[in-house]
Amino acid sequence: MTKVTIVGAGNVGATCANILTISDAASEIVLIDIKPGYAEGKALDIMQSQPTRCFGCKLIGVTSDYSKTANSDVVVITSGLPRKPGMTREDLIGVNAGIVKEVVSNVLEYSPNAILIIISNPMDTMTYLTCKTSNLPKNRVIGFGGVLDSSRFVYYLSQALNTNASNIDGMVIGGHGDTTMIPLKRLAHCKGVSVSELLQEDKLNQVVADTMVGGATLTKLLGTSAWMAPGSAAAFMVKAILHDEQRVIPCSVYLEGEYGQNDICLGVPVKIGKNGWESIVNLKLDEEEKALFEKSAAAVRTMNNVLHDMKIIE
Ligand SMILES: NC(=O)c1ccc[n+]([C@@H]2O[C@H](COP(=O)([O-])OP(=O)(O)OC[C@H]3O[C@@H](n4cnc5c(N)ncnc54)[C@H](O)[C@@H]3O)[C@@H](O)[C@H]2O)c1
Numbered sequence: 060m061t062k063v064t065i066v067g068a069g070n071v072g073a074t075c076a077n078i079l080t081i082s083d084a085a086s087e088i089v090l091i092d093i094k095p096g097y098a099e100g101k102a103l104d105i106m107q108s109q110p111t112r113c114f115g116c117k118l119i120g121v122t123s124d125y126s127k128t129a130n131s132d133v134v135v136i137t138s139g140l141p142r143k144p145g146m147t148r149e150d151l152i153g154v155n156a157g158i159v160k161e162v163v164s165n166v167l168e169y170s171p172n173a174i175l176i177i178i179s180n181p182m183d184t185m186t187y188l189t190c191k192t193s194n195l196p197k198n199r200v201i202g203f204g205g206v207l208d209s210s211r212f213v214y215y216l217s218q219a220l221n222t223n224a225s226n227i228d229g230m231v232i233g234g235h236g237d238t239t240m241i242p243l244k245r246l247a248h249c250k251g252v253s254v255s256e257l258l259q260e261d262k263l264n265q266v267v268a269d270t271m272v273g274g275a276t277l278t279k280l281l282g283t284s285a286w287m288a289p290g291s292a293a294a295f296m297v298k299a300i301l302h303d304e305q306r307v308i309p310c311s312v313y314l315e316g317e318y319g320q321n322d323i324c325l326g327v328p329v330k331i332g333k334n335g336w337e338s339i340v341n342l343k344l345d346e347e348e349k350a351l352f353e354k355s356a357a358a359v360r361t362m363n364n365v366l367h368d369m370k371i372i373e
């Protein structure tokens with residue numbers, strides 16, 4: 060028996076719930092939202108696809124009743140405002156910090172052993188906030204963003220190379236922000252051939268630039284931020300935990316000296332399994348990548364300091 064709670068029944072939360080439910084990834088899923096009836100409605104809608112999708116998973120929706128989430132193995136936190144066109148993810152900190160702090164406390168009251176996946180933006184800072192206020196072992200707090208940014212990087216590479224995305228391996232590390240993410244173009248490859256051998260430098264640089272503003276591009280097109288690829292990637296991460304896949308996924312995790320950083324949550328490749336993030340994969344970055352990582356850390360640290368200014372953390 061495995062149980063997953065998803066907090067926030069909006070675009071990302073409901074998409075993640077839908078994918079997890081129809082793929083029978085868990086035995087039980089609870090979708091919870093603060094908006095009366097909203098999670099119930101989303102759950103009912105998804106469950107009415109059971110006759111045609113033939114799954115066994117039981118999904119329920121509840122309004123603010125955390126007792127129903129008790130003993131969850133994994134909790135996915137998507138509650139909070141999404142950005143609108145023209146905004147940065149960082150602009151959301153004022154509202155989302157309070158929401159995430161309260162939600163984490165509610166969740167842990169009923170599921171003290173859960174592994175938490177933090178999605179709400181600005182994600183690296185919300186993950187740091189969770190580490191600082193929850194007292195959880197660091198491996199049970201996982202910031203979600205790198206897997207999505209990497210999907211976008213691989214997608215844009217696949218378009219430039221005119222090949223299926225499954226032929227490409229690429230990763231994005233650093234912060235989950237328009238200017239802080241670091242698509243690792245030097246290490247990306249298509250079936251063993253470095254993409255820098257397959258694409259001219261200006262094309263490759265365009266792929267990197269498109270990846271970095273991938274979320275902003277979608278926000279401009281949609282009027283709110285993306286949810287299909289985010290919900291799908293979140294479900295991918297939940298499955299990696301529930302099935303103890305030991306899958307290497309870039310995630311924002313609390314660093315204590317790794318990659319030269321301390322007291323910060325930032326995207327690095329980690330092995331994901333039944334204990335959350337189990338270990339950090341140490342990539343050998345070149346000097347340029349190291350400098351970008353340091354710059355990214357400095358920007359995320361500035362956002363983390365806002366939490367002190369807001370008196371959300373001591
Ligand atoms: N880290 C990432 O890669 C990534 C990707 C996509 C979206 N996001 C972020 O995820 C968040 C959700 O995005 P969305 O598109 O699903 O937004 P949405 O507005 O569709 O859904 C958010 C939901 O949270 C609910 N909510 C608000 N406060 C709550 C509370 N205290 N308790 C429970 N539920 C509460 C709202 O009622 C709403 O239904 C945003 O902050 C967005 O920026 C992050």
Ligand SMILES: O=C(O)C[C@H](O)C(=O)O
Pocket residue numbers: 141142148180207235273274275278284285289
């Ligand atoms: O772009 C956003 O604000 C949402 C999310 O972080 C994303 O990358 O899709």
